[in-house]
Amino acid sequence: MPELSVLLQGSPLRTDVGIVGFCSVVLIEGEKRILVDVGHVGRRTALENALKARGLTPEDIDITIMSHAHWDHSQNYDLFQHAPMLVHPLERKYAHKPHRNDWATPAWSGALIEFQPKIEEVEEGHIVEPGVTLMHTPGHSPGSLSVMVETPQGLSIISGDVLHYSAVALTRKNPLVFWNEKEATQSIDRIVEQADIIYPGHDRAFHVVKGEIEYLEETKMTVAGLDPEDPNITFDFAPRPIWVMPGIEDQTLERLG
Numbered sequence: 001m002p003e004l005s006v007l008l009q010g011s012p013l014r015t016d017v018g019i020v021g022f023c024s025v026v027l028i029e030g031e032k033r034i035l036v037d038v039g040h041v042g043r044r045t046a047l048e049n050a051l052k053a054r055g056l057t058p059e060d061i062d063i064t065i066m067s068h069a070h071w072d073h074s075q076n077y078d079l080f081q082h083a084p085m086l087v088h089p090l091e092r093k094y095a096h097k098p099h100r101n102d103w104a105t106p107a108w109s110g111a112l113i114e115f116q117p118k119i120e121e122v123e124e125g126h127i128v129e130p131g132v133t134l135m136h137t138p139g140h141s142p143g144s145l146s147v148m149v150e151t152p153q154g155l156s157i158i159s160g161d162v163l164h165y166s167a168v169a170l171t172r173k174n175p176l177v178f179w180n181e182k183e184a185t186q187s188i189d190r191i192v193e194q195a196d197i198i199y200p201g202h203d204r205a206f207h208v209v210k211g212e213i214e215y216l217e218e219t220k221m222t223v224a225g226l227d228p229e230d231p232n233i234t235f236d237f238a239p240r241p242i243w244v245m246p247g248i249e250d251q252t253l254e255r256l257g
Contacts, residue, residue, distance in 0.1 A: 002030030002131045002149050004156055007050040008039055009220055010202040012165045014240070021072030023201050025050070026158050028149055031129045032062035035083075036147050036158045037201075038076035047076055063128060067160025067201070068141040069095040069113060070104040077116055084118040086128070088136060091143025092121060093256045094179075101247050102178050105141070137162045137191065139184025140174050142251070146191060154196025156205075162187045165203035166213040167239065177244045179251050 010024030021040055025047060028034040033056070039047055051057060058079040066087040067073055077085055096110030113119065122145070124136040131150040138144055140161045147158040162184070164175055169192050174184040191198065192208065197216065199205045205216045226233055245251075 001151055002028050002129070004028055004149055004151060004158075004199070005054075006199070006205065006217070007035075007054075008043055008046055009204060009217070010165075010200060011219075011221060012202050012240070013221075019072070023073045023161075024158070024199055024203075026147075026199050027054075028132060028147070030131060033060055034063045034065060034128060034132065035061045035080065036065045037067050037073045037160065038064065038079070040072045040075040044076050044079070047079070065128070065134070065145060065147060066091065066113075067146070067158070068144045069109050070141065070161065071106060071109070072104075073160065073201070074109070074112060077112070081115075081117055084120045085113075085116045086120050086122045086126070086134070086145070087113060088123070088143030088145050089121040090138070090253075090256070091141060091145075092119070094142045097256055099178070099245065099247060099251060101245050104176070104178060135190070137187035139180050139182075139187045140176065140178060142179045142253075142256070144187070146187075148194075151197075155194060156197040156199060157191050157195040158199040159191050159201060161201035162191060163198060163200040165200050166198075166206045166215070168200070169198060169206075169208055169213065170211070173242055175240045175242055177242075177248065180248070181244055 005027050007027050008025035011022040013020045025039050026036045061080050061083050064080050064083050064085045069091050095113050098105035126134040133148045135146040137146045149156045172188050177184050197207050206213050
């Protein structure tokens with residue numbers, strides 16, 4: 001069976017002066033080495049170091065999977081130009097024609113995808129290798145892909161930002177909707193109802209036991225450059241509010257052409 005390991009842990013860390021955007025980067029090792037998401041350039045050296053710690057280099061990755069084209073998940077694919085990049089056709093289309101209010105998909109997102117010499121468009125049910133199958137889980141974005149992996153612990157699903165973090169599995173509401181709110185909830189339901197373990201886009205791996213979240217790993221992060229005694233540094237533990245992109249009613253397949 002394929003084995004999963006988290007190269008870079010996702011984090012819900014956010015500030016009022018900018019988006020940190022630390023997404024999960026997950027390695028699947030089975031018949032091939034498959035990398036799901038690659039993070040933004042602020043994590044490039046951390047990604048290279050995480051591979052090195054496992055005795056690997058970028059050239060040892062056989063396939064990459066783009067869960068979706070948002071900047072925080074997709075800026076390091078140029079490290080893996082030798083490997084096919086799997087992307088849903090709707091995500092590829094949308095990246096070339098993002099909505100004017102979609103701050104997570106800058107106008108250069110399409111160029112980022114096309115920079116890859118080996119692009120493979122994939123749909124619902126695509127089998128990457130035995131035990132690794134793709135789900136089309138739209139809502140957060142039009143072509144979001146989740147990855148189902150059969151493991152000894154049961155069915156693990158790498159969700160990307162279909163589930164940003166664990167609380168979404170309980171609320172069944174995506175906190176950032178750029179495409180379609182109804183589809184976003186349907187995709188969350190689909191994952192939660194099937195998965196034994198969920199690897200979310202911006203949190204630690206977890207499962208739901210009797211309506212409660214149980215994490216499978218500890219948080220791993222060192223924060224530097226701040227004075228903990230500074231009275232102007234505050235912490236806000238309130239749940240993230242739901243944000244639906246203004247103009248979302250324009251988000252139709254017809255608009256993508």
